[in-house]
Amino acid sequence: MRRGENSPLISRSQMEQPAAEVRGSAALDATEPGAHDARREARVRYLALLACINSVSLGYQIGAVTVSNGLVKRHLDLSNAQLAAYEASVNIAAIAGAILSGLISEELGRRKVFLLSAFVFSAGSVVQALSWTYASLLVGILLVGLGVGIGLAIDPLYIAEISPPGGRGFFVTYSEAAISAGQLLGYVIALIINASMGSCACAWRLMLGLGVVPAACLAYAVIFIMPESPRWLARHGREEEARKVLEDDLQWDATRAQAILEDVRAEAAQAPAAGQTWLGLLHLARTKPAVPPRRPFFNAQSRRIDATSAQVRRMLLVGVGTAVAQQLSGTDALFYNYVKAADAVGFSRLWKVYATLVGFGTCKLITAFASMYLLDTVGRRPLVVASAFATTTVLYLLALVFGWATEQRGNSGYESLVILLFYAYVIAFEIGLGPGCWLVPSECFYNDIRMRAMSLATFANRCTTTGVVGTAISIQRAWSWSGFYAWYGSVCLTGAVFLFVFLPETKGKSLEQMYTYFEKITGGDFGAALSASEGGQPALA
Structure with missing residues (x-):
């Protein structure tokens, strides 16, 4: 049987989408039969x-x-x-x-x-x-x-x-x-x-x-x-080079390559530009933005300004917020100070500490491989949100156990429990929150702002890391190791609640569909957003 018979390329939910979305989804979605x-x-x-x-x-x-x-x-x-x-x-x-x-x-x-x-x-x-x-x-x-x-x-x-x-x-x-x-x-x-x-x-x-x-x-x-990114080439007027990359390097057939280029072109016509700097990007996200630098809005575009501002604000909230939430888990502070924490509970030999670090690294790698499959099957939102709450729970358990372990330093039972909880932390973090920090920002922005917005998310992530790592020792000295983990548990809980409220499901959508998808989310049409995510759960706010 040919694919077109009794096995439609376009699902019912896709039929309800705008034409550009349907074309992009049908051309790109490798999950279709x-x-x-x-x-x-x-x-x-x-x-x-x-x-x-x-x-x-x-x-x-x-x-x-x-x-x-x-x-x-x-x-x-x-x-x-x-x-x-x-x-x-x-x-x-x-x-x-x-x-x-x-x-x-x-x-x-x-x-x-x-x-x-x-x-x-x-x-x-x-x-x-x-x-x-x-x-x-x-x-x-x-x-x-x-x-x-x-x-x-x-x-x-x-x-x-x-x-x-x-x-x-x-x-x-x-x-x-x-x-x-x-x-x-x-x-x-x-x-x-x-x-x-x-x-x-x-x-x-x-x-x-x-x-x-x-x-x-x-x-x-x-x-x-x-090769160069075909989307970057297409956006900079180098469509023939983009077509060559799509067909020769990425192995798309001519029809699908053409559909991708048309989607990039259609999105560029629909979504306004934001200039070449963060200032232009943030300017666009204002409630009533003035003319963005280096690419003015014309009258036809000005009618979309308020809606576009809401979309860009939500994109920035989701992308930058997810990047920050990852580091609110305290992951870098925990492992930079692991040797000191191990000494506090009485690890007697340095080789034992380093051996557990190798074990954590191995566990982290295995869990990262598992998350590769789960993010495309379970979805971004359920996995990342569950990961954030699980990480919070483990941090509170570490706070509880360290309160006992430091009082009975050298107790082998507590040493083993601490190691097990660190393994649990690695799994809880790496199954969703770790990779989600980079996956969500890389896909939730539309083409014209993606690189600037991604660099802004990276900037926010590194600033949060610097603050978390830089204050770790002061927090430990002021509140003990138990207070150290309780503090990061509370901070991580803040990030988990943020993700639960704001993180939408972006699984299975082409990059060119993100603009219209966030338009539906910010318009408050949960039914349309749910349809656009092909059954995924939209943001709750």
Whole structure:
């Protein structure tokens, strides 16, 4: 039987959508019968794996610094304050990197931003490895952080722009899994170096210097293998190049490639531009915006200003809010201070602490792989919201157990319970909240504002990380370890409630459908929004 007989390409809910949405959904949705193409999926998977090498670099840096910071402190004779500043510098520089990414990415394109990120990260790794003074060490970590900030926004965004809607959650989650893989790699390599070379100065230099390897691999992939994003090409008037990427690199047939280009063109005509900076983006989100910079509204567009402002505000609320909610869980603060927490409950041997770190890294990677499938089957909203509440619960349990464990230091039963709860935390966080932070912002914005909005979400994420990590030790000293975990449980609960109220379901929708989907949400038509999400649950507010 041919696919058109008794097996319609367009579902009843799609028939109720605008024509541009139906065309985009039918052309792109790989979940429709017969639309899945093995070669295309293999190609997208390959390119997504190459793109997320950038995230491997970040994960490796986290793992290597966690193991090497004691050696660095000893050999460079650093004070506790200097070591804390060194650890915090990567997030401070990442904030600057996120700002830079938003300024240059729409002009340069995705590939050039990848290259810039790889170059800056490589330079930082080399400077750290060759550092003989605290000042040069800080320069190195600041360069690494700058590269991280530039790259964090571009990884999931590029993957989202080359992926079909039915598999976008799966492929974008590669980015989170790559951070986990890099972190595990950093732990393992650093521990091997530490075991084989001992405490000599060459050990920590090698640990940090090896960060250049994934960055160099990314640069090679960008120069020789990875194509430019077809959506970026189409938006910049290079439709023939975009068509070539869609047909030759991404394996779409000519009909579907044409439909994608038409959808990009139709969305550009419908959705107003926001200029080239965050100022233009925020200007557009105002209740009654004036003329945005560098692309004025004409009379026909001005009739849509109020509606557009509501849509952009909701997109920013969802995308930026999800990025912030991830870090309100305190994940970085927990694992940066895990060695100190383990000592507080009486872990007697350092190797045991490092072994549990490797175990957590392995668990995180396995859970990230599981979330790849669940985000496209269960959906974004139920998985991310459930993950946030589960993470909150584990944090409160940690607060309770640490209250007992620190009073009976060295009790093996409490030690085991603490380890089990940390494993529970890793699973609860990584199954939804971890990858959702990057998946939702990468897909909820329409094409003209996506990169600037994604960089704004990254900026907010890194600012939150800096605040959380920077205040962690002060909170612990003021309130004890039990109060430390109770505080982050309360903060995480705030993020969980936010996600429950505002996070919509974006599963299965093409990127070009997001503009009209958020129009339905902000218009208060829950029935239309429910239909547009193909059965998904809309936001509750």
